[in-house]
Amino acid sequence: MQSQNLPVTIIALVLLLPWPIFLLTSPMMFGGPGATNQLSIVVTVMLVLYYPVGVFLFLWLMKWSFFSISSIKLSLISFSIITALLVAIGYFGIFINIVNGIKGSGYSVTSKHVYHDGNILEHADPGSFTAIVGDIKGGNSHRIEYAKDAAGVYYRGSLIAGADVESFHQFKEPDRDYSEYWIDKQRVYRRGAVVENADPYSFHRLGPYFMADKKHVYYDGKLIYNAKATGSTILNGVILKSDNKVFFKNEEIVDADHDSFEYLADYYSKDNKRIYQNKTPILPNANAKTFTLVNDKGRVTYGVDNQYVYIMQGVGVEKRLESLHPDTVQFLGEDYIMDRGTIYYVDSSEEKMSSLAVDTATFNVTGLNWEAQTDAKDKNNLYFHGKIVSAIGTTGSK
Numbered sequence: 001m002q003s004q005n006l007p008v009t010i011i012a013l014v015l016l017l018p019w020p021i022f023l024l025t026s027p028m029m030f031g032g033p034g035a036t037n038q039l040s041i042v043v044t045v046m047l048v049l050y051y052p053v054g055v056f057l058f059l060w061l062m063k064w065s066f067f068s069i070s071s072i073k074l075s076l077i078s079f080s081i082i083t084a085l086l087v088a089i090g091y092f093g094i095f096i097n098i099v100n101g102i103k104g105s106g107y108s109v110t111s112k113h114v115y116h117d118g119n120i121l122e123h124a125d126p127g128s129f130t131a132i133v134g135d136i137k138g139g140n141s142h143r144i145e146y147a148k149d150a151a152g153v154y155y156r157g158s159l160i161a162g163a164d165v166e167s168f169h170q171f172k173e174p175d176r177d178y179s180e181y182w183i184d185k186q187r188v189y190r191r192g193a194v195v196e197n198a199d200p201y202s203f204h205r206l207g208p209y210f211m212a213d214k215k216h217v218y219y220d221g222k223l224i225y226n227a228k229a230t231g232s233t234i235l236n237g238v239i240l241k242s243d244n245k246v247f248f249k250n251e252e253i254v255d256a257d258h259d260s261f262e263y264l265a266d267y268y269s270k271d272n273k274r275i276y277q278n279k280t281p282i283l284p285n286a287n288a289k290t291f292t293l294v295n296d297k298g299r300v301t302y303g304v305d306n307q308y309v310y311i312m313q314g315v316g317v318e319k320r321l322e323s324l325h326p327d328t329v330q331f332l333g334e335d336y337i338m339d340r341g342t343i344y345y346v347d348s349s350e351e352k353m354s355s356l357a358v359d360t361a362t363f364n365v366t367g368l369n370w371e372a373q374t375d376a377k378d379k380n381n382l383y384f385h386g387k388i389v390s391a392i393g394t395t396g397s398k
Contacts, residue, residue, distance in 0.1 A: 005064045012055050012066060019052055023085065033143060036104025036118075042095050046086060052078045094118070107131045107147050107157075114149070116157030123159070125149040134170040134178065145192070146182065153184075155192025163189070173205060181211065181221075188213075190221035197223060207234040209249070217242060219250035226252065235263040246271075248279035264293045266301055268312065275303070283310060283318050298335035299348045309337075311351060319351050333365040334375045336386070345386025356386060 029045045030036050056075035059066055066074055086092050094104045097118050102108050107129075108115045114124035128150040146168075147154045153163035164184035171181035171188070181203070182189045188198035195211075195218060202214035211218045212229035217240065224240065224247055232242040239261075240247040246256035253261075253276065260272035267277050270288050274281045283291075287305040293312070294302040303310035309324040323339070330338045335346045343356045343363055359378040368375045376383040382390050 003064060004066075004068055005062075008059070008062075008064055009066055012059060015055055016052055019049075023049060026091075030104075034103075034105060036094055037098065037106065039095075039098045042091065042098060046091055046095065049086065049091075050079070050082055053082065106144055116147075116154070119157065121154070121157055123151075124154070125151060132168070132170075134182075155189075158192060160189065160192055162187070162194075171203065176205075193221070195221050195223075206232060208237045210234055210240060219247075222250040224250045235261075235269070239263060239269060248276075251279055253279045265295065266293070266312075268293055268301075268303075277312075286310065294331050296331035296333045296335070298333060298346075300335050300346050302331065304329070311346060311348070311353075313348065313351060321346075321353055323353070332376075334368055336363075336365050336376055338363075347386065354386060356383075358383070 026045050026049060029041060035041050053075050056066065056071045056078060059071035060075060065071055083092075097104060097115075101110055102115050102118055104118050106117070109126050109129050112126065114121045114126050114129045130148060131144045132146040132148060132153075133144055134146070145156050148165050148168065150165070153160045153165055153168045164186060167185040168182065169184075171179045171183050173179040173181075180190055181195070183200035183203065185200065188195040188200050188203050197216055198211075198218065199213040199215070204212060206212045206217065206229070209220055210232075211221075212232070214229060217224045217227040217229050217232060219238075219240070224242075226245060227240060227242040227247060232240055234240055238249050241258055241261060244258045246253045246258055246261045255274075256276070257271035257273060261269065262271070263269045269276045270291055273288055275283045275286055275288050275291055283303065286303065287307060290306040292304050294304060296302070301312040303312050303318070304326045306326060309321045309326055309329055311319040311321065313319065324337065324344075325339060328340050332338055332343075335348065337344045337346060337353070338360070341360060343358050343360060344353050345356055346353045359380055362379040363376065364378070365376045366374060372382075373384045373389055374382045375385065377392070380392055381388045382392065
C-alpha cells in the first residue's frame, strides 16, 4: 500500500514540470556538425527525456504515491508515452541506424546499401562507393558533400548528371582554405550544379566572389552575361567593371559609365552622372561629379556635393539637410555637426537634425562612452546623443 508524502510529491511535481521544455528543445542537441552520428549524444538525449520514469520509480521504491495515484502505474504510463514520442520524433530511428553503422548525417555504406543523411540511395553501388574528401586547410571542419561510385558522382546524395567519375576532383586554390568549385575533364561545378559554359582548363579566380575562364566571368557560380574575363576590374569585391559595362554581383548596372565609375564606401558608388547604392541610382538631383561620402564615426553616413549635405540612410530614404552648407559644414564625430557657429545633432532613428543650445567655444565631442552614457561636453554640461545628461560638477559627472 502506497502512502502520500506531500512535500516529496510537490518536489516531484516541480521536477516534472520542465519536461515539456526539455522535449521541445532536445533537437538543439543535434544542431552541431555530425551530432546525429554520435551514439553518446543520442543516448544522452534519450535518457534525459526518460527522467520522469525515474522520478516515478523512485516514488514507487519509497512506497509513496503521486497525488494518491499509484507511482508504478505512472512510471509505466510515462515510459509508454515517452517511448511513443521518441519513436514519432525519430530518435529511436537515429539510435538504431547508428548501431547498424548508418550515420544520421553524411554518407555511410553497409554491405547492401549506400545512405545519405540516413536515407537509402537506391541506385548507388555499395561495392564501389566512396566519399570524396576535399582539401581543407587551417583546421577548418567541412561536411563531406561529394561522393562517387562506378557509375556516377553524387552531391549531398543526389546524382550529378553527366559528371565524369574518373576525372572529377576539387578545383585547386592554394591561397584559400577551401574551394567550393569542383571540375572534371568537361565541366565546372559549384554545389553540385554545373557552372554554365565554364571551361575547366582555363577556370581561375578573379576576386573573392568572381571567377573566370578564357571567355566568361562568373559571380558565385552564376554566368555574368556580356562580361569578359580580359581587362576586368573588381571594386569592393562585388562590383565588376568589364567590357565597357559595370556589374553589381552578376547584374549589370544599367547606363552606368564604365570609365568614371568608382566605389566610394559602404554600399555606395558613383560615376560622372549618378550616385548608386549597390546597383540602384539614388539622389537624382545631387551633383555626382562633386559628391563624396563622410562617416564621422557615428551612426550616420553623410553625402556632400557642391550644393547640399545629405543623410544616407538607404535606397529611397536619403534626406537633404537644407540648413547646412557644404563649404562651411564640419563633421565633429558621433553625429554632431557644426555649421556657421551652430552645433547640430543628427538623429538617425528619426532622420532629423536638431540645433543644440550649447557653448560653441568649449563644445567637444569626447567619443562614445556607453558606461557613462556620454559622448560630448561643453563647459556647462555632458551630452549623450544630443541631449543633456548632467551638468558639469554634479554628482556622477566627470
